[in-house]
Amino acid sequence: MIFLQLFWVYVKIGLFNFGGGYAMLSLIQDEVVDKHGWISMQEFTDIVAVSQMTPGPIGINSATYVGYTCVLNAGYPLPVAVLGSCLATLSVCLPSFVLIWIIVHYFTRFRQNRYVASAFLGLRPATVGLIASAALLLLNSENFIDYKSFLIFGFAFLLTWKVKLHPILTILAAGVSGLLLYG
Amino acid sequence: MYWTLFLTFTRIGAFTIGGGYAMLPLIEREVVGRGWINREDFFDLFTVSQSMPGIFAVNISLFLGYRLKKIPGSLVCMLGAILPSFLMILLIALFFTHIQDQLWVERLFKGLRPAVVALIAVPCFTAARSAGLTWKTSFIAIGAAMLIWLLGVSPIYIILAAAGGGLFYGLRIKKD
Numbered sequence: 204m205i206f207l208q209l210f211w212v213y214v215k216i217g218l219f220n221f222g223g224g225y226a227m228l229s230l231i232q233d234e235v236v237d238k239h240g241w242i243s244m245q246e247f248t249d250i251v252a253v254s255q256m257t258p259g260p261i262g263i264n265s266a267t268y269v270g271y272t273c274v275l276n277a278g279y280p281l282p283v284a285v286l287g288s289c290l291a292t293l294s295v296c297l298p299s300f301v302l303i304w305i306i307v308h309y310f311t312r313f314r315q316n317r318y319v320a321s322a323f324l325g326l327r328p329a330t331v332g333l334i335a336s337a338a339l340l341l342l343n344s345e346n347f348i349d350y351k352s353f354l355i356f357g358f359a360f361l362l363t364w365k366v367k368l369h370p371i372l373t374i375l376a377a378g379v380s381g382l383l384l385y386g
Numbered sequence: 387m388y389w390t391l392f393l394t395f396t397r398i399g400a401f402t403i404g405g406g407y408a409m410l411p412l413i414e415r416e417v418v419g420r421g422w423i424n425r426e427d428f429f430d431l432f433t434v435s436q437s438m439p440g441i442f443a444v445n446i447s448l449f450l451g452y453r454l455k456k457i458p459g460s461l462v463c464m465l466g467a468i469l470p471s472f473l474m475i476l477l478i479a480l481f482f483t484h485i486q487d488q489l490w491v492e493r494l495f496k497g498l499r500p501a502v503v504a505l506i507a508v509p510c511f512t513a514a515r516s517a518g519l520t521w522k523t524s525f526i527a528i529g530a531a532m533l534i535w536l537l538g539v540s541p542i543y544i545i546l547a548a549a550g551g552g553l554f555y556g557l558r559i560k561k562d
Contacts, residue, residue, distance in 0.1 A: 207447040217440050219542045226442075229534050237538070245499070247549040252498040253478060255505065258400050259471020261556050263443040275483075285476065292472050296448075296464060299440030303448045303460065306434065313434045319498030321556020322549040323437065329525040331514045332530025338506040341537040346499040355497055359504035370505055374498060381497015382490065 222330030228337035395466030
């Protein structure tokens with residue numbers, strides 16, 4: 204049952220996302236590409252690229268796109284696919300909604316709570332690992348097809364790290380390079 | 387009031403490209419600037435939104451909405467914040483299936499894909515710095531990355547193990 208699966212996958216993604224957008228990429232990839240095969244690894248990279256250029260967080264962007272695509276690929280008509288994208292988008296927000304209700308009622312000092320503070324002693328370094336795993340997972344032969352890919356990677360890395368260029372501009376520059384280099 | 391909240395958060399959602407913390411200055415201007423909440427309370431909500439699971443933008447709009455108008459307010463603000471990105475991606479999804487086989491789109495994305503990897507690789511280093519990684523804790527980060535990358539362990543187990551390990555360390559070992 205594709206709708207139940209979609210709901211459950213995105214509730215899990217919403218619930219186990221610590222440390223921001225990049226840290227949730229490997230989680231999304233694991234569920235959506237590896238386990239369910241709803242989109243390909245390449246499509247996943249493309250969504251990340253698109254989400255850098257469009258408003259909104261990657262968590263929402265991926266939910267909307269995957270919800271639509273997987274329902275459509277399951278053979279349902281287009282209006283049902285739009286419902287699928289609504290379902291996935293709302294599912295990823297559901298855990299936050301429930302948790303915030305709990306926090307405002309039971310934890311007035313959430314950050315100072317010693318259980319929360321202790322859990323973060325482990326979560327904080329793990330978040331770095333989660334981001335690194337997303338980068339490593341995408342460092343594959345589908346995304347790096349020849350030496351030109353590595354050139355683009357090197358320039359994009361330096362522009363972002365040293366020059367602190369805005370991600371949108373980096374993405375735009377990479378897109379133009381793609382059009383020119385692969386012409 | 388609900389309509390104003392909805393429109394305010396739609397505007398915030400529409401103008402924060404790249405997501406996450408990019409929306410912070412805009413939210414601050416709209417929400418603190420209008421006197422809906424004072425600056426200290428705003429930063430409290432910000433730190434809690436950061437440290438709870440879920441999407442940051444969703445968390446902070448739910449919190450602000452709740453502070454202003456309880457549960458209906460939180461729903462209105464959240465829906466407002468996610469609506470622009472939802473519509474945008476839906477349009478792209480509808481359209482993309484028709485153009486993805488075009489040659490120029492293929493060339494464009496050939497250039498984009500390696501850059502995306504670079505955009506994710508850079509925050510590894512900045513996050514390592516802001517998490518205050520030491521030689522000891524960097525084993526946790528490296529171990530987590532290797533388990534996911536090489537052994538295909540689900541990140542969910544990594545997060546559960548990291549939180550469990552943190553709890554054990556913080557409550558049992560560090561206390562003494």
